[in-house]
Each structure stands twice: as C-alpha cells, then as structure tokens.
Amino acid sequence: MPIVTEAELREQLGVPRRGAVLRVPVGARLTPAADDLVRTWDLQLTEHAGVVPPAGVATGREPPPAGGGPGGGAARLRTDQAWDRPGRFPVALEGEIPTCLTCGSAVRDKPSHLTQLDAHHFAPKTDARIRLRGRLDTLQALTLAVGARARAEGHAETAGHLDTLAAYCRELLAAEYHGRAPGEIALAGLDEETIHHASHHPEEAVGLPHLVPDATHPETLHWLNLLRCQVREAEVLVLDAYPPDRDDTEVARGLSRAVNRLSSAVYVLELRLAAATRGGER
Incomplete structure (x- = not known):
C-alpha cells in the first residue's frame, strides 16, 4: 500500500490553496505530516490508478479501516470541525536529518535528554x-x-x-x-x-x-x-x-x-x- 508524504503533496500543491484537489495513488495512506497538511488547507484527495507511487515507497501495509480513504480514513473524515477525528501520532520522521536546537549539529542518534521539537529540530526536554x-x-x-x-x-x-x-x-x-x-x-x-x-x-x-x-x-x-x-x-x-x-x-x-x-x-x-x-x- 503506497504511503504519501507531505513533501509529495506539496510538490503537487505548489503555493497552498484552500480546497485544492490533489491526486494520490489508489489505496494510498498519508504520513501524519501529510494528513495535517490536508486538514490545514482542506485539501481534496482523489485516487487515480495512473498515479505511480515514488520509488522505494513501502507497500504491503495493513489495509485502512472499512470505509476509509487516503490516510486510513482520517483525511476523508468530515464533521463540523476538521479536528474532531480519531487520533494520529503527530511526529513526522521524514526529510533531512533534524538538528539540535542548542548546538546546531545533526542528531542521528537521539540522546535521552533531547526530544523532537518539530520535523527539523531536536530540543532539550x-x-x-x-x-x-x-x-x-x-x-x-x-x-x-x-x-x-x-x-x-x-x-x-x-x-x-x-x-x-x-x-x-x-x-x-x-x-x-x-x-x-x-x-x-x-x-x-x-x-x-x-x-x-x-x-x-x-x-x-x-x-x-x-x-x-x-x-x-x-x-x-x-x-x-x-x-x-x-x-x-x-x-x-x-x-x-x-x-x-x-x-x-x-x-x-x-x-x-x-x-x-x-x-x-x-x-x-x-x-x-x-x-x-x-x-x-x-
């Protein structure tokens, strides 16, 4: 099952536009960061068989819940408030190696006194x-x-x-x-x-x-x-x-x-x- 990242969605999106329609592979699931981007800009995802997952994308993951769409149903769920949905783990480990907010060096092996501040930085707890x-x-x-x-x-x-x-x-x-x-x-x-x-x-x-x-x-x-x-x-x-x-x-x-x-x-x-x-x- 293809996994779609935030970077891949942004490549299609360009300048963010609320309600923009993006194409994803059939049965695609979203990373947490991609899911957050979809909800923030109220993006509409359409499945297309002709969209090929990027090389190296993991497949064979467990299927999404019944009735789900991209992101295992989370991005498709629409209530009065977009945030009122099942929980997802928020940390996105993708892109360049994060750096330490204090010293600026790359953090490849996280020490116990640091934690991930965002997708790009680790910080002291x-x-x-x-x-x-x-x-x-x-x-x-x-x-x-x-x-x-x-x-x-x-x-x-x-x-x-x-x-x-x-x-x-x-x-x-x-x-x-x-x-x-x-x-x-x-x-x-x-x-x-x-x-x-x-x-x-x-x-x-x-x-x-x-x-x-x-x-x-x-x-x-x-x-x-x-x-x-x-x-x-x-x-x-x-x-x-x-x-x-x-x-x-x-x-x-x-x-x-x-x-x-x-x-x-x-x-x-x-x-x-x-x-x-x-x-x-x-």
Whole structure:
C-alpha cells in the first residue's frame, strides 16, 4: 500500500490553496505530516490508478479501516470541525536529518535528554515548547479519563462532549508541533464565541450563577473542575513558550486563544452538568 508524504503533496500543491484537489495513488495512506497538511488547507484527495507511487515507497501495509480513504480514513473524515477525528501520532520522521536546537549539529542518534521539537529540530526536554506539549498531552489523557468517569456515573452526554474536547487537545498538540494556529473550538452545537459568552454569563446559558463546586455535586463535576484547573495551568505554559511581548505571530495568538477557550468549554460542561443534576437528577 503506497504511503504519501507531505513533501509529495506539496510538490503537487505548489503555493497552498484552500480546497485544492490533489491526486494520490489508489489505496494510498498519508504520513501524519501529510494528513495535517490536508486538514490545514482542506485539501481534496482523489485516487487515480495512473498515479505511480515514488520509488522505494513501502507497500504491503495493513489495509485502512472499512470505509476509509487516503490516510486510513482520517483525511476523508468530515464533521463540523476538521479536528474532531480519531487520533494520529503527530511526529513526522521524514526529510533531512533534524538538528539540535542548542548546538546546531545533526542528531542521528537521539540522546535521552533531547526530544523532537518539530520535523527539523531536536530540543532539550526543558524547552518551554516541550513543557507546554507535555501539559497538552496530559490534558488529552485527563480529558479521556474524566470522560470514562462520566460514563461510569451515567452522564453519557457529558462523556460524549469530553470525547470532543479530547480531540481538540490533539488538535492543539498537532498545531503546536507543526507551527500553525489551531482550529476554532466547538462543543455541543456551540461555536467559540458562544462558548466564551456562556462561561461568563452562566445565568443566560443554564439558569445558574457562577459555580462554586461543593460536596453536593456529583463526582464527575469535581473531575471536570480539576480538568478546568489543569487547562488554566496550560494557559500559563503557552505564555511561557510564546511570550506575547516577543511573539505576536498567528501561531502564538492562536494557541493562547485556543487554550483559553478550552478552559471556557470545560467550565460550560461543569455548568451544564450542575444544571442537569439539580435535585439529584442525571
């Protein structure tokens, strides 16, 4: 089964154009970097039997899931938000040998104190971006764990929304790694601005004042509150990695806004659960 890389897609694409149509071999799968390029520019992939895979491309990989297309179905999946899809490992090991961000030398055998910053560089694990990435990874894991707790308590709707937020955590990781602004968050039919407004005006959103969790609330709500606290800590790490007084790029502004809105989204889930469980109801 042919594997299509980001470099091969960019060779066809030239200057990036949103919605451009690219040709790939029948049954092709995408590398993570290629998949990210497709989603970022909303590229349309068409399979053509006449497209020959580049020499040396590995074949014989396991087939994609049923109903999948290029990229094993990930690039073809279209929901209201392109990031709301199954997870993919974000690191792309392709192209030239990465170099050390500190000394500039090529890194052929990675030492234990370095990790891959992006497709071209390794950095110390104490780098501010790596610290942020570790926290985003933790957020995704915690979001899934809170979702599992919500299901166990019978809060199926909340659990489903947490699945969405876990996907958004993966979007934040991918965006940070590839150096692009994240997509806008959406949850429960609410867009980014509506989520933000609801988090500041809960009386309008759910008919409750601002929430102060206590022992009368269900366990899931306390886990949601812990998740919200962790997101707030991640906001600080974004500012450490992308100081607003020195970095006014689209990536820096986008990550700061996205993590802030993720905090709002978790709080909205807290509010909705508190409203739904008043009087002991689920």
